[in-house]
Amino acid sequence: MLLIISIKNVSSIKNNNMTKEDILQQVNEVFIDVLDNEDIKLNNETTAEDIEEWDSLSHIQLVVAIEKHFKIRFKSSEIQSWKNVGEMIDCIETKIITA
Amino acid sequence: MEFNHLKKNLKKDYTGLKKIKVSLLSDTASQLLVQSIRGYGYEYSYDLDIFEADFNQIDRQIMDYSSELYEHEADITIIYESSHKLLSKFNKMPADQKKDFAENHIEHLDMLIKTLSAKLKTKIIYLNLAEINDTVYGNYANKLNNSFVFQQRKFNYLLMEKAAETPELFICDLSAIQSLYGKKQLFSPSIYINTEMVLSIDILPKVAHGILSIVAAMNGRMNKCIILDLDNTTWGGIIGDDGIENIQVGTLGIGKAFTELQYWVKSLQQRGIIIAVCSKNTESVAKEPFEKHPDMVLRLDDIAVFVANWENKADNIRQIQSILNIGFDSMVFLDDNPFERNIVRDNIPGICVPELPQDPAEYLQYLYSLNLFETIAVSNEDAERTKLYQTESKRVIQQQKFTNEDDFLKDLNMLSIVEPFNKFNTPRVAQLSQRSNQFNLRTVRYTDADIEALATDNDFYTFSFTLEDKFGDNGLICVIILKKENDTTLFIDTWFMSCRVLKRGMEHFVLNTIANFAKDNGFSIVKGEYIPTAKNEMVKDHYKNLGFEESGNFWTLNASDYINKKCFINKK
Numbered sequence: 159m160l161l162i163i164s165i166k167n168v169s170s171i172k173n174n175n176m177t178k179e180d181i182l183q184q185v186n187e188v189f190i191d192v193l194d195n196e197d198i199k200l201n202n203e204t205t206a207e208d209i210e211e212w213d214s215l216s217h218i219q220l221v222v223a224i225e226k227h228f229k230i231r232f233k234s235s236e237i238q239s240w241k242n243v244g245e246m247i248d249c250i251e252t253k254i255i256t257a
Numbered sequence: 258m259e260f261n262h263l264k265k266n267l268k269k270d271y272t273g274l275k276k277i278k279v280s281l282l283s284d285t286a287s288q289l290l291v292q293s294i295r296g297y298g299y300e301y302s303y304d305l306d307i308f309e310a311d312f313n314q315i316d317r318q319i320m321d322y323s324s325e326l327y328e329h330e331a332d333i334t335i336i337y338e339s340s341h342k343l344l345s346k347f348n349k350m351p352a353d354q355k356k357d358f359a360e361n362h363i364e365h366l367d368m369l370i371k372t373l374s375a376k377l378k379t380k381i382i383y384l385n386l387a388e389i390n391d392t393v394y395g396n397y398a399n400k401l402n403n404s405f406v407f408q409q410r411k412f413n414y415l416l417m418e419k420a421a422e423t424p425e426l427f428i429c430d431l432s433a434i435q436s437l438y439g440k441k442q443l444f445s446p447s448i449y450i451n452t453e454m455v456l457s458i459d460i461l462p463k464v465a466h467g468i469l470s471i472v473a474a475m476n477g478r479m480n481k482c483i484i485l486d487l488d489n490t491t492w493g494g495i496i497g498d499d500g501i502e503n504i505q506v507g508t509l510g511i512g513k514a515f516t517e518l519q520y521w522v523k524s525l526q527q528r529g530i531i532i533a534v535c536s537k538n539t540e541s542v543a544k545e546p547f548e549k550h551p552d553m554v555l556r557l558d559d560i561a562v563f564v565a566n567w568e569n570k571a572d573n574i575r576q577i578q579s580i581l582n583i584g585f586d587s588m589v590f591l592d593d594n595p596f597e598r599n600i601v602r603d604n605i606p607g608i609c610v611p612e613l614p615q616d617p618a619e620y621l622q623y624l625y626s627l628n629l630f631e632t633i634a635v636s637n638e639d640a641e642r643t644k645l646y647q648t649e650s651k652r653v654i655q656q657q658k659f660t661n662e663d664d665f666l667k668d669l670n671m672l673s674i675v676e677p678f679n680k681f682n683t684p685r686v687a688q689l690s691q692r693s694n695q696f697n698l699r700t701v702r703y704t705d706a707d708i709e710a711l712a713t714d715n716d717f718y719t720f721s722f723t724l725e726d727k728f729g730d731n732g733l734i735c736v737i738i739l740k741k742e743n744d745t746t747l748f749i750d751t752w753f754m755s756c757r758v759l760k761r762g763m764e765h766f767v768l769n770t771i772a773n774f775a776k777d778n779g780f781s782i783v784k785g786e787y788i789p790t791a792k793n794e795m796v797k798d799h800y801k802n803l804g805f806e807e808s809g810n811f812w813t814l815n816a817s818d819y820i821n822k823k824c825f826i827n828k829k
Contacts, residue, residue, distance in 0.1 A: 194261075194264070194268070215288050215289060218289070218451070218452055218454070218458070219260070219261070219264075219458060221448075222445070222448070222457075222458045223261075231447075232447065233447065234446065234447035234448075234450040234451055237451050238451055
């Protein structure tokens with residue numbers, strides 16, 4: 159038990175180096191690449207309404223690209239659950255920490 | 258090729274690209290598959306106009322003759338039924354019917370194909386099943402005819418049998434794609450649950466490539482020749498330095514990799530792919546292993562053109578091309594040396610130069626994964642092709658001896674058999690129709706089924722021509738389809754010819770045949786048309802050169818006062 163906790167601590171310390179800001183910036187790059195639009199500037203409140211190319215189809219592409227970029231896997235229930243980019247970032251953050 | 262790259266292709270400029278109409282019917286969500294196919298089409302210079310049916314509309318679209326499918330009139334219809342959907346159907350079946358699942362489903366598919374073909378002249382590409390192992394019976398499923406595993410495999414097998422007897426049906430081997438890349442890459446459960454898409458983003462480009470290679474073959478784009486480097490490509494080591502006793506080929510060590518590669522090349526040769534050699538070596542030294550090494554699989558007999566010298570490889574490949582008379586874009590060049598590969602790639606537009614892995618052990622698996630030799634027809638003549646090109650090399654040498662062209666042609670003792678399409682020549686006619694790009698006036702492609710239909714249509718007159726001479730038989734090399742336009746006019750619907758018989762006076766012989774046929778059957782005018790493509794520039798002035806008069810977009814010849822043109826070919 160002790161061993162497991164200590165491993166968890168090590169990994170969370172390692173990954174805590176990445177702030178939400180960092181994650182947002184990297185997600186922004188993924189959006190630019192996948193949606194092929196240099197002008198995309200995400201913030202926590204951004205939703206699919208705000209970006210023309212972000213539809214249900216490209217959403218799947220974004221999800222796959224983000225999974226690859228951060229080497230994480232979303233649960234299928236999470237994929238459609240985020241109301242805005244901020245919630246997506248929160249979700250990514252929990253995965254990176256527990257990874 | 259990544260999906261994102263294909264998606265970006267969608268924004269490219271498609272003007273001037275060849276338009277092909279495609280319909281896609283699928284029982285799962287297919288939007289991204291459609292994007293991938295259209296995006297991959299761009300790589301082949303095709304502007305694919307794709308009608309995507311609403312999801313799960315396969316039966317309705319086909320059974321209802323007023324559906325959008327029939328309105329779109331696609332040249333090619335792609336049908337994708339997923340193993341996931343079939344599994345849920347299977348699971349709902351009463352237990353006692355499960356053993357008949359594959360047979361019933363193939364019957365259903367057969368009915369759909371017949372319904373579709375009765376109304377629409379379209380080729381069909383069906384994706385076979387990427388197997389799901391539901392492990393309900395474990396490995397025992399292989400012994401049990403009512404397991405899903407058993408029924409899926411049986412269905413894939415029955416599908417091959419169905420395709421073998423149905424000329425318009427072609428299979429895209431999704432099952433082979435899955436065995437190459439694995440279920441984990443093919444299928445992403447969370448995306449399936451959220452979107453009803455069964456193909457993962459990563460596998461879409463591979464599937465699109467599989468489909469496009471068939472589409473390209475249907476449109477006459479296929480590789481016809483493989484050019485081999487020798488040292489460290491065909492055998493291990495350097496023949497000039499190591500000597501015949503030290504090169505690596507056979508069953509020992511890395512020699513095995515080269516032997517297996519040679520067996521693969523030999524199989525290609527036996528199915529009609531031309532093998533040429535292009536090597537930086539002294540010719541006699543390069544030929545020695547082919548003649549004397551006991552473990553060599555390839556022999557000199559298998560090589561149509563053998564070029565070994567110290568010249569630049571791009572020039573040598575141009576020389577090979579001038580003997581074979583096929584497009585550079587139908588050639589594959591294998592060389593272990595990245596420097597040579599780059600020279601060839603930079604100087605010979607269109608040629609395919611695979612980036613062979615550094616380790617020869619990996620050559621073959623890598624080459625398999627590229628699927629370089631797609632085709633949509635094979636014929637008995639394929640196996641003879643090497644001999645044909647070897648005799649062509651002899652003819653080239655003979656011709657150099659004559660200063661007078663006519664004397665050379667007379668000396669060849671050329672004979673031609675002229676006959677209408679029949680069941681013996683149909684496969685070759687259909688194949689030549691798919692393969693001929695350069696000497697092809699209208700580039701209308703005909704399948705076996707079309708040819709059979711034409712042979713019995715009273716408005717069409719069909720002619721096939723063979724050509725033999727003292728060096729050998731070229732087989733069937735030219736096809737003419739004439740259409741009765743009205744009581745006075747015969748239209749040349751199709752005129753294509755194999756480029757290997759150029760400059761023998763075959764054009765004159767064929768025109769004499771056409772004009773005399775017209776005269777004998779009361780037609781006074783023979784009408785021709787040239788439809789330009791990216792590849793048939795060679796025959797742009799074909800009708801003009803033969804004495805036709807230009808009239809609008811067409812060319813006409815008065816048959817009543819036609820005088821036979823000079824030629825040295827006799828009817829056999």
